[in-house]
Amino acid sequence: MSRPRRSTPPVARRALVGVALVGLLVPLAACSGGGDAQAFCEGGEDAITQIDAAGSLGNDPEAFAAAIGEARDKFEAVEAPDEIADDWQVFTDMFGQLDDALSDIDVTDQEAFTAAIAEFSQSADSEDLTTAGDDLSTYITENCDA
DSSP states (O other): OOOOOOOHHHHHHHHHHHHHHHHHHHHEEEEOOOTTTHHHHHHHHHHHHHHHHHHHTTTTTHHHHHHHHHHHHHHHHHHOOOGGGHHHHHHHHHHHHHHHHTSSTTTTHHHHHHHHHHHHHHOOHHHHHHHHHHHHHEEEEEHHOO
């Protein structure tokens, strides 16, 4: 008899959709601008890659929580150009809040994990995330080469 597979609840996947879409739709490989734009494109690529990695860990709450913590660190390490700093901060704050929520529980407790994700998802402002994601996508399209 096999053990039932644990998976990340759908609410967690929805919480990551906005960021993951930025990573999937507009890859950050290199930049066409200089200075802030180039540093942002390079650091942003690392941060978004971490989100893609977290999204692939849906069956492992411990690894998912660790990947969210790493994503938080990477998002906080990136200094976004002034014109998109507020949009980048929306995502940085979101990963900080999710990391805090997961740090406050035993992620091996599926019930606690599910409750923490659900509570986080209810508090996340999807309109802000959508707007910030759109703004970031536009900036990336205009300033970072695919």
